[in-house]
Amino acid sequence: MIIVGAGPVGLTLALLLARQNVPAVVLDEGPGKDEPRPARTVVLREDTAALLERLTSVALDEHGVRWAGWRSLRRKQVMSEVAFGEADPAAPLHIAQHVLTNALRAALADEPLVKVAVDSRLDAVEQERSGVSAHTRGARGTWWRGSYLVGCDGPRSTVRKLQDIRFPGRTAVERHAVAALRAELPWEGHALLHRMPPWRSSGPSAGEVTARPLPDGVWRLDWLLPPGKDLVTPEILVAGVRETLTGWTDSSAPAYELLDTGVHTVHHRLARRWRAGRVFLAGDAAHLLGAFGTQGLDEGLRDADNLAWKLAAAWHHGPHEALLDSYQTERRALVAARLRAADQALPVLRGGGGLRGIVPGTARGHDALFTDGHLGRGPLGASGTYADSPLAPRHLQADVPVDTPPGAPVTDVRVTAEDGSFVQLRDRLGRGALLVVLIAPGTGVWDRKHWVSAGVMPRLAAAVAALPHPAELLVAESYPGAPAHSVLLVRPDGHLVTALSGVRPADLYAAAEATLGGTAREERQEETREEPAPKEEAGSGVR
Template sequence: MRSDVLIVGAGPTGLVLALWLTKLGIKVRIIDKAAEAGTSSRALAVQARTLELYRQLDLTDAVIESGHRVQAANLWVKGGKAAQLRLATIGTDLTPYPFVHVFPQDQHERLLAQRLEALGVKVERATELLGFSDDGTRVLARLRGADGQEQDCEASYIAGCDGARSLVRETIGAEFPGGTYRQVFYVADVEASGPALDGQLHIDLDEADFLAVFPLANQGSARLIGTVRDERADRAETLRFEDVSDRAMEQMKVDVAKVNWFSTYRVHHRVAKHFRKGRAFLLGDAAHIHSPAGGQGMNTGIGDAINLAWKFASVLHGCAPEALLDSYEAERIGFARRLVHTTDRVFTFVTAEGRVADLVRTRIAPLLLPTMAHFQAAREYVFRTVSQITLNYREGPLSQGSAGHLRGGDRLPWAVAGDEDNFASLALMDWQVHVYGKAPQDVIDCCKSLGLSLQVFDWQPEYAEAGLLENVVYLLRPDTYVALVDPTGTWETLARYFSSRGLKPLQRA
């Protein structure tokens, strides 16, 4: 019963981690204490950056075909639309996926589990982690299976993808500071009609409770996500849809014909003090939880998984020293803290009570937001932030060099010149080099000696427009982020990057 990595929790974070590792030849075991996969979900949005990264798992097309593209977001005040943000026109030059994609978490998990099972790995359900120990060379975990029998499981590492009440986090003693929003959230899947059922996202900024209407793939279907903050919040467990439906029907003119699912919950905003202790790691909700503002939670957990997966694989295949795993927390914890702070501020704004808050939200914001939407820089800032394409690891230990606006740790800018898409090669789950222009022979030879894939693009104006510079050497990590930017274009800098860190490509394993 030995594996390289024991993954605890089969939500999107754990499943993506298992898929990545299995694709890279790492033996995983993934368990979940739930007897069945979830049939309902709160997470809906699959952001552009996640769709970009999913190309490595050949998942992007399947996710897009099964979900719904949200091309615009609308803000409502006093029963009418006050502003619109057209996502498709904002992100067209920034990403192949200039939209928010709605793909409910339960369907998402089924797709991931099916892909994993096709690779020979099945989620072990009704299997619970009872505890584990780390002796410095291995993890020994105690599990209880579906038959009630207990067994020991040995692994090189354990990955806690086990949610907000993580036993892995509790076992390593990682503090989880933060708080709980006093508002009660509700979620309702409905069949309905009205102006807010037009396939776009609609958010109400009125004086009462927060409410958002998310379109689903089936026409006339939507998910309502809202809050209650008066005396109803004290009886969250007994709330029914009838207790919260007036707001949607009156303010946003949603005519509900049928309620297929309704649930209430409370939301925390917390970040663990550490994402790693020894051979145990925390990912997703086990490491950070925050308000649903911006649809960031599930995407951030998936980002954790992809960041950690190639590092696990590199160490386990002998392509990197154990110290590489320290970069996981260094790169992800700062982003998680900023995200919790940002989503907390947004959520506080849309739910704040009092005359001043209502005035800002219902009078000032409707005047300012349309004006801001006219400015390209403001529109791009919003899209880059929500889509997570602005996320970078510039301050991380693996990032080096700069040229123009691009620095080590950044996401590679997307550019299409003629029929050539510079993201096409990013399906490769390994280190690679990009040169836009001409690659010197010594760089070509160096790539061959190191076992690096080299992509050379004939120089075109489109690359300059995207922020790329001619003849610069861009070294990309296995998760497609830029590791090294070398404006000198010399082989010595490239060779030194690997030798100084004890790294080598996974294909050299």
Template sequence: MITASWQAAPVLVLGAGPVGQTTALLLARWGVPTIVLDQRPHRDKIGSKAICQQRDVLDVWEAVGAGRRIADEGVTWTTARTFHRGTELFSYTFAEPGRPAFPPFVNISQTRTEEVLDERIAAEPSIDVRWGHRVTGVEQDGEGVRVRLDDGRELAGSYLVVCAGARCDDLRRLLGVRFDGHSFDDRFLICDIRTDLPGWASERRFYFDPEWNPGRQVLIHPCPDSTFRIDWQVPADYDLEAEAASGALDTRIRRIIGDRDYEIVWKSVYRFHSRVVDRMRCGRVLLAGDAAHLVSPFGARGLNSGVADAENAAWKLAYVGHGWAPDALLDSYHDERHAAARENLAVTTATMDFLVPPDEQRARRRIDILTRAAEDPEARKDVDSGRLSEPFWYVDSPLTTADPQRPFAGRPPRGQVPPAGPGVLLPDAPVVTPRGPGRIRELARDGFLLLTAPGADDGVLTAAAAAPGPVRVLALDEIDPGGALTAALGARPGEVWLVRPDAHVAAVLTDHRDITPALTRALGHDTTRKENSDGLLPAGR
């Protein structure tokens, strides 16, 4: 918890789903008060919704006291299996650089995740949650932002973070942002089924063209309480109520689980979309989560990406509001998270094009790949059942100082992570501190962090002392006696690793004279950007 006093009005957070909850909790950790507004009268507690929480998202939630509990209550899985008809094509497990605190993926219903985050919010006096508050207008100037409610009242804040979900078209119009993209014709039937399926509780299973859904796909995820989430690709004219009434839904389910007892906990039909706003920063307003981008769920990139939006927004709002960084730092929120959204759209659209080929040529190519993949390892590389969620690597960010000794080699194979370096998320590992055992990511999220390898010169402390906001210097040989972190970094003698408050590496340096310029860049001091006199971005940004 940062003890600096917040002098401005509270930050307004629109939407009390997981992205809005995370935003408020992280801002509270930075000493920033928030008012969370949601138009619903109370929280919905139906359905699994977003179930698959990625390791690095659990890390973010642990920073606000929720990650370990969510992980312990969820179902851990480490293996992803892909089948074509009755044949398993391949499986893979996930790389674990360093010694991470959490497993690669944990499945737990969004409903339960929201309950755990609500408990953490209830313990934070600086977070004020108000249900039944529908926003109908947004105005802003150089001093703050005001929202108008449907009952005519107004609320003032220093900034506004819009986490209002996919169906906030009116708000996007108020902000003047486009939401370009497209929607897919096929629907997906989702059922949460409580039953006993021995051997299926620790792996994700994806089926191309199984005999029990010919010509389409099925995805099966394990969940807590002997529940399995099953997704069927179904035609655009699929009628769930008619199928349930006729008994065809029971037949559909039994073709997968066999003659065993089961209970349908929740069922729904979704149409998937690929859309992203053209701007994620509109002056003092930031858009996050589904309000800013929509992707198909094959790869679990929706909620996980939204939580990354929340963390990116929270530390930057805190640094600007506390006076530790210029307003231009908020420009990098758009730069970084819009690039992440475009990456997610590219990955998930490629998956959807493989699942639902848009033309005959690509349909023939898919059949050829799937047929050959049973015997040909090279063909398996082209099978796209969804590249699972991973952190976005800020290698091209204006905040990142490139290192020619550690060039980014591009997207690694499925289940792998790139080598540590500028722009990449810091690998996690246990460390020793004056306060006792800890983890490096816990320390990283308390401000900027300078990790020094043996042989680093003495100017590091001087550079750190001159920087605004919290900056810590830690020697690798003191905090990492076992060498797990040093090995995961591939740290070389004399290096200084500059780590951002969201645990991404901002720079790897060998000369203390480069630390101040790298810190300055990481705080958003970029002379190539232009602002209006009121500190707001030009309307066209």
């Protein structure tokens, strides 16, 4: 596989592929390291933070701050407060992007299946029936050969341009002045959104300011700028910092250390196509969003998680077009819905009057939308469900409802693995295998040898072994809303396929087959993996 771009999405995709025994090359146009920028940070939701921790084996909480709570103010009034308990996995994690990227690079350094090619700027892509070739320019032009290519090369994606894929949308939906500073604020560990602060002026703190904590007493502050392209000078930004800190701390001259500044512009764009033959787009190359606190990186990481197991299945078992096409269908529809929700909310939330004056409770309704975006909930922030996926099985006789709808991410319950060890369900994700989970109350208190050959287990084990794709059998004492002895089928990216009432081998097989794209099997094309790479000049040819 060829991955173009060495940002968090590209590096994550490379690690996901390697965990599924798929070799990859990452074409990095830079020198292979990120310069520290304290003002360039990301907020990770619970599912994406867990994904990165599994891949890097790094406790990200030690390098970022998991919010203890969230507070929303309007003028001087507290509109809402959300408290997160200790080690609450639902709490968003705020971390500097260079710290995250360095953790991913360190994990890849120990991965023999992945090569990171630095100072490699893409300038040509050629597709054939059996593979794809990519050319990078430099002192010696190099051709790279692979089965598929994924463009994770950001908003100005060269891959997207070379494939002539349109990228329509809206430019400069919002602009924010950004500062990273060290200061003592009165809500340690809590994130804050302050709309229409009472000290409003003509500076960057006039309409809305957000504060997000980082380690070592550092905060990232974002001020919503008025429409237009007015220059934000250092003097204006420093005045905004002092004005905001004074208003929050009731101090005439609050102490602070300014570490980094910048201007962040939010665009809303969506690529027309996310697949062109053997070429795919992911992350900012495929979509841009970010108004109301939503985080584009979250969606990019979900792109990588969705695409990796499908590419791995094609690499190991031969291409299946319906499975590969489902990446665009699932991910583009979900991101498009999020963009529509944000664009529909913008005129109401940013408008001057209108609904605010005639609809009771409008201010609190507005606040709820902002909170959803910042906390990863609702239409603006939740991880989303592939409810209308083409991979969803149809007309199963034995499906039963559980608290997780089909197509939604599964709840992270404790399970017993086949070797008898107790693990979290999410720990078994990302390995390319389907997961089959039997809900069997009481098994947690008995040694595995006493129940592994009892009851329905032998029949279920035989059904799992007969599935058309590698699968792992797990046992859980309980699952939210699941009846005893029900069986859950889970995709490699952690989304629920279906829940069945009991051991139903025919339904389980049909559901697994649908998850792979249906019954139409395409012939394997051995030349995809075995044809010698053309135009190879510098020891390349990584698949």
